[in-house]
Amino acid sequence: MMTRAFKTLYLLPVILITLYCSGCTDPNAVMDKSVEIDNHNWSYVNRAKFDVKIDDANIPYNLYFNLRVTADYKYANIFILMHQAGPDNKPTSTRMEFKLANTDGEWLGTGSGNLYSYQMLFKSTYRFPAKGVYHFEIEQNMRDNPLREVSDVGLRVEKDKAP
8 A cells, every 4th residue: 555655756756747748848849959079179070960841831930040159159149151952952051150159259148157058040931841850060161170069959849820
């Protein structure tokens, strides 16, 4: 009798935590992933690769570049190449610049200890041409190779919330 009560009391918090965490996911997020950069040194050949499955090409999406840098990152911006190939395997590449700090050196990202996180919109209300799997590769495009003090690089694709 005591064993059954103990098991029930033991399992109850586990079940509640599982239910709570499953409700924490963003229903608009199709994908939100980041990859860690080895030794915080991002080289040209070390592209961050992501596959995104688009089930509905009739709705708009927002695409974000996710980045985490250390406080020792020496630039106020970052240039990247965003490579994309769709189900038709036709590749496109776009060079983008993102501002990371003000002219006075104040970081624009959210800080946590020595790390600064960014989630920067690069395509708003974008419509994918067709259903299917899209391949994204993010390549750093700065003069330094490797680019030092980059901790994580990622991609977020979400359904646009606008009516």
